Amino acid sequence: MYTKPNRSVRKSQKQIIFITILMLIFGNISLLLEMGFVGESFTQRKLIxxxxxxxxxxxxxxxxxxxxxxxxxxxxxxxxxxxxxxxxxxxxxxxxxxxxxxxxxxxxxxxxxxxxxxxxxxxxxxxxxxxxxxxxxxxxxxxxxxxxxxxxxxxxxxxxxxxxxxxxxxxxxxxxxxxxxxxxxxxxxxxxxxxxxxxxxxxxxxxxxxxxxxxxxxxxxxxxxxxxxxxxxxxxxxxxxxxxxxxxxxxxxxxxxxxxxxxxxxxxxxxxxxxxxxxxxxxxxxxxxxxxxxxxxxxxxxxxxxxxxxxxxxxxxxxxxxxxxxxxxxxxxxxxxxxxxxxxxxxxxxxIRHVKVKPDTFWVRLYMLPQILKSAAKNVGHALYVV
Missing domain, CATH: 3.90.550 (Spore Coat Polysaccharide Biosynthesis Protein SpsA; Chain A)
Structure with a gap:
C-alpha cells in the first residue's frame, strides 16, 4: 500500500536534489575553468x-x-x-x-x-x-x-x-x-x-x-x-x-x-x-x-x-x-x-577545405554553459524519476 511521504522526508529529498544540482553547476564551471583558463597560468596567458x-x-x-x-x-x-x-x-x-x-x-x-x-x-x-x-x-x-x-x-x-x-x-x-x-x-x-x-x-x-x-x-x-x-x-x-x-x-x-x-x-x-x-x-x-x-x-x-x-x-x-x-x-x-x-x-x-573554425576559448565554453547545465539538469531529473 502506497503511503505519502511525510514533510521531513520531502524536505530532505528537495535538499538532496538542490545539492546535486549545485554540485553539477560548480563541477561544470570548474571543468570549464580547468580546460580553458587554468591550463595556462594567468601570468603567462598574454604577451604584448x-x-x-x-x-x-x-x-x-x-x-x-x-x-x-x-x-x-x-x-x-x-x-x-x-x-x-x-x-x-x-x-x-x-x-x-x-x-x-x-x-x-x-x-x-x-x-x-x-x-x-x-x-x-x-x-x-x-x-x-x-x-x-x-x-x-x-x-x-x-x-x-x-x-x-x-x-x-x-x-x-x-x-x-x-x-x-x-x-x-x-x-x-x-x-x-x-x-x-x-x-x-x-x-x-x-x-x-x-x-x-x-x-x-x-x-x-x-x-x-x-x-x-x-x-x-x-x-x-x-x-x-x-x-x-x-x-x-x-x-x-x-x-x-x-x-x-x-x-x-x-x-x-x-x-x-x-x-x-x-x-x-x-x-x-x-x-x-x-x-x-x-x-x-x-x-x-x-x-x-x-x-x-x-x-x-x-x-x-x-x-x-x-x-x-x-x-x-x-x-x-x-x-x-x-x-x-x-x-x-x-x-x-x-x-x-x-x-x-x-x-x-x-x-x-x-x-582540403579551409574551414573557419570558431576558436575554442574559455569564453566560447562559458557561452555554452547554459546548454551544458540544461542537459545536466535533464539527466538528473531523469535519474531521480527512474529511482
Missing part, C-alpha cells in the same frame, strides 16, 4: 608584442630552467657576461670527425655566405652522394656543404665514414649513437660546430637527407634575406597537442607528459636561420632541458628566447613552388628530384 597585438604564450616558457632566458642570453652575447646558472643540458659528446673550418674571406663577392647543413643518418652513404651531386654545380667560394652524423651502433662499420671523410672533408660526426632519440644531439652538435668553426656564414640552411632542394633557387632566396638576429624561417606548425603527434602519443614516456600543448615550431625537414639566431640558440641550449625531438626542442628554446618563427610556403612539401620538399630515401629518386611523397601531398592539398 609589436603592433599592440596580443597572442597566447605557451607554458613552455616555464620549461626548465624557468629563467628569463631571452634577457640573460642577450646580456651574455652583447656584454660578454657569464651565466649565473649551472648548465642542465651540457654538451656531453665529442667529435669523431670535424672538417676544416669555413673560410669565406678570400673572395671579393659581397653576397651572403651560406652554410648548408644536412642532417644525415650515418648509414645513408648513398643519400649523401646524391646530395653532393645535386649541389656540385651550385657551389661557389661563399657556399659550404657539411653533413651532421652520429656514430654507428655496430662495430666495424665506421670505415665507410672514414672513406667519406678522406674523399670529401664534409663530415661532422659525434660519438653519440645515430638514433631517433639522439636527433636533438645532432642539432646541438651542428650549432656547436657552426659556433666554433663557421661563424663567417651569414645564412644557415638546414635540411634532412631525404629532402630535395633546388640549389640555385634557394641560394638566390637566402642571399636576399636580411641578416637579422632572430631570423628563423620554415614551415611553421601551430596549435598542436601532444596527442596529435603519433610519435609522442605512442611513446609511454610522453603519454602522461606534463605539457599537453606543443609549442609553435618549425618543421625539422628544412628551415633557415641567420648566424645571429644560431648564436642565440647555441648560447641558450645548455640551460634548457633536453627534449628528444629536435624540431620541437628548437621550438621550446625559440619561445623562451622570444624568437618567432616566420612561415614561408616555399618550405611546404604540398606547395608546387616549394624550394625544399620531402622527397625519398631512395638515392636515384633524390638525385633526379623525383619525389612521389611530395606529389601525393600536392594532389591532396587542393581537396
Amino acid at each position: 608584442r609589436a603592433g599592440n597585438s596580443s597572442e597566447y604564450v605557451s607554458i613552455f616558457h616555464q620549461y626548465p630552467l624557468d629563467i628569463d632566458l631571452a634577457n640573460i642570453v642577450n646580456e651574455v652575447i652583447l656584454h660578454n657576461k657569464s651565466f649565473l646558472y649551472q648548465p642542465i643540458n651540457p654538451y656531453i659528446y665529442h667529435y669523431l670527425h670535424s672538417p676544416n673550418p669555413c673560410d669565406f674571406r678570400h673572395t671579393k663577392d659581397e653576397r651572403h655566405s651560406v652554410l648548408i647543413v644536412v642532417k644525415s643518418h650515418v648509414l645513408n652513404t648513398n643519400q649523401r652522394l646524391a646530395i653532393r651531386h645535386v649541389w656540385k654545380d651550385a657551389h661557389d667560394k661563399r657556399v659550404r656543404l657539411v653533413f651532421m652524423l652520429g656514430a654507428h651502433s655496430l662495430e666495424g662499420e665506421q670505415w665507410r665514414v672514414e672513406k667519406e671523410v678522406k674523399l670529401y672533408d664534409d663530415i661532422v660526426q659525434g660519438n653519440f649513437i645515430d638514433s631517433f632519440n639522439n636527433l636533438t644531439y645532432k642539432l646541438l652538435m651542428g650549432l656547436d660546430w657552426i659556433n666554433s668553426h663557421c661563424r663567417q656564414a651569414d645564412m644557415l640552411l638546414f635540411f634532412d637527407d631525404d629532402f630535395y632542394v633546388f640549389p640555385n633557387e634557394i641560394l638566390d632566396f637566402l642571399r636576399r634575406l636580411p641578416n637579422q638576429r632572430n631570423l628563423f624561417i620554415g614551415k611553421v606548425i601551430k596549435n598542436q597537442r601532444v596527442n596529435d603527434i603519433r610519435t609522442l602519443r605512442k611513446n609511454p614516456k610522453f603519454r602522461n607528459y606534463m605539457f599537453k600543448e606543443i609549442p609553435t615550431y618549425v618543421n625539422g625537414g628544412s628551415y633557415v636561420m641567420s648566424q645571429e639566431t644560431a648564436k642565440n640558440f647555441h648560447t641558450a641550449f645548455p640551460y634548457v632541458k633536453y627534449f628528444e625531438i629536435d624540431d620541437i626542442y628548437l621550438g621550446i628554446v625559440a619561445q623562451k628566447l622570444d624568437i618567432h618563427p616566420q612561415q614561408d610556403s616555399r618550405f611546404d612539401t604540398s606547395n608546387p613552388q616549394a624550394l625544399a620538399y620531402e622527397c625519398s630515401h631512395y638515392p636515384p629518386r633524390l638525385l633526379k628530384g623525383e619525389c612521389p611523397l611530395a606529389g601525393r601531398r600536392r594532389e591532396r592539398a587542393p581537396v
Whole structure:
C-alpha cells in the first residue's frame, strides 16, 4: 500500500536534489575553468608584442630552467657576461670527425655566405652522394656543404665514414649513437660546430637527407634575406597537442607528459636561420632541458628566447613552388628530384577545405554553459524519476 511521504522526508529529498544540482553547476564551471583558463597560468596567458597585438604564450616558457632566458642570453652575447646558472643540458659528446673550418674571406663577392647543413643518418652513404651531386654545380667560394652524423651502433662499420671523410672533408660526426632519440644531439652538435668553426656564414640552411632542394633557387632566396638576429624561417606548425603527434602519443614516456600543448615550431625537414639566431640558440641550449625531438626542442628554446618563427610556403612539401620538399630515401629518386611523397601531398592539398573554425576559448565554453547545465539538469531529473 502506497503511503505519502511525510514533510521531513520531502524536505530532505528537495535538499538532496538542490545539492546535486549545485554540485553539477560548480563541477561544470570548474571543468570549464580547468580546460580553458587554468591550463595556462594567468601570468603567462598574454604577451604584448609589436603592433599592440596580443597572442597566447605557451607554458613552455616555464620549461626548465624557468629563467628569463631571452634577457640573460642577450646580456651574455652583447656584454660578454657569464651565466649565473649551472648548465642542465651540457654538451656531453665529442667529435669523431670535424672538417676544416669555413673560410669565406678570400673572395671579393659581397653576397651572403651560406652554410648548408644536412642532417644525415650515418648509414645513408648513398643519400649523401646524391646530395653532393645535386649541389656540385651550385657551389661557389661563399657556399659550404657539411653533413651532421652520429656514430654507428655496430662495430666495424665506421670505415665507410672514414672513406667519406678522406674523399670529401664534409663530415661532422659525434660519438653519440645515430638514433631517433639522439636527433636533438645532432642539432646541438651542428650549432656547436657552426659556433666554433663557421661563424663567417651569414645564412644557415638546414635540411634532412631525404629532402630535395633546388640549389640555385634557394641560394638566390637566402642571399636576399636580411641578416637579422632572430631570423628563423620554415614551415611553421601551430596549435598542436601532444596527442596529435603519433610519435609522442605512442611513446609511454610522453603519454602522461606534463605539457599537453606543443609549442609553435618549425618543421625539422628544412628551415633557415641567420648566424645571429644560431648564436642565440647555441648560447641558450645548455640551460634548457633536453627534449628528444629536435624540431620541437628548437621550438621550446625559440619561445623562451622570444624568437618567432616566420612561415614561408616555399618550405611546404604540398606547395608546387616549394624550394625544399620531402622527397625519398631512395638515392636515384633524390638525385633526379623525383619525389612521389611530395606529389601525393600536392594532389591532396587542393581537396582540403579551409574551414573557419570558431576558436575554442574559455569564453566560447562559458557561452555554452547554459546548454551544458540544461542537459545536466535533464539527466538528473531523469535519474531521480527512474529511482
